Amino acid sequence: MRSAFDFAPYRRSTIGFDRLFDLLESGTTGAGQDNYPPFDLQRLDENRFRISLAVAGFAQGDIDITAQQNQLIVSGNKAEEDGASYVHRGIANRSFERRFGLADHIKVNGAELKDGLLQIELVREIPEAMKPRKIEIGGGAIEGPRHDTIEAAANEPSEA
Template sequence: MNRIDFSPYRRSMVGFDRLFDMIENQARANPGDKYPPFNIERRAADAYRITLAVAGFKPADIDITAQANLLIVKGQKPDEHVDGEMLHVGIAQRGFERRFELADYVRVANADLADGLLVIDLVREVPEAMKPKKIAIGGNTLTVVESGSASDSAAA
C-alpha cells in the first residue's frame, strides 16, 4: 500500500490542504534518488541543521536558494579534463538537486562547506505578533503576559 487516504481528515480539518498536499507529493517523489545523502538534525527547540555529503564539490559548484517554505540545494560540477585514463570512477561526478519543504517562519541562518560536508543551519523565528499571549484582566489595566514577563498598559 503506497497511498495514504487523507479524505477523512480533509473533510474535518480546515486550512490544512497545503500540509496534505506536501505529504502526498513526498510519497509520489522518486524514492530511488538518494544522492547526495543527508542528515536532518534538531539542535534546539527552534534550530535545525541539514548536512549533505557533497564530496568533490567546491562552494562555487553549489547553489542554495531559499524561497517561501522551500529550500533548494543544487550542485553542478563543471566539466573537468583529466590527464590520463580513469580506471575506476567511484566518486560521484553528477549534479544533484535536493528540495526541502520548510515550515512557516523557518529561515536559513548559515551555510558552510568543509571536509566534503555542506552544513545548512535553519532557525525558526515566529514574529512577535504571532506568538501566543495571555491576557489578564484586572481593574482599569490590561496586563499582557508574554514568555513569563508582564507589561502593563492602560486599557481604552
C-alpha cells in the same frame, strides 16, 4: 487490497512539519527515490535545525543554495575533468538538485562547506504577533447590565 500512503519522502524533504508527519506517517519507507546527495536533518533545539549534505568532491563555487518562500533549493554542478583516466570512479561527480519544503517562519541562517559536508543552518523565527501571550484576569466586576437571555431582559423593570 490495502493501500497506504507513504509520507517518508515528504518527511525527508520538509522542515518544520515534523509533528504533522508524526501523526500521519504510516511507518513504511519509500523505495526508488533519488537519494543523491545523501543528507541528515538535525533538530538542534526547538527553533533551530541543521541540514548536512554529503557533497564530496564539490567545491564552494560548484554549489548554489537558493531560499525561496517556503522552499530551499540546493544544487551542484561540477565541470567534467578533461584528460583524467580512472580505473574506478567511486566518488559521485554528477550534478544534483535537492529541494526542501520549509514550514512558515523557517529562515536560512547560513551555510558552510567543510570536509565534504555542506551544513545549512535554519532557524524558526515566529513573529511577536503570533507568539502566545498571557492574558491577566482582572479582579473587578464587569460594568453595565448583563442579560443572559432575552426573557431575562424582557422581565426586567424599565425606567420610565
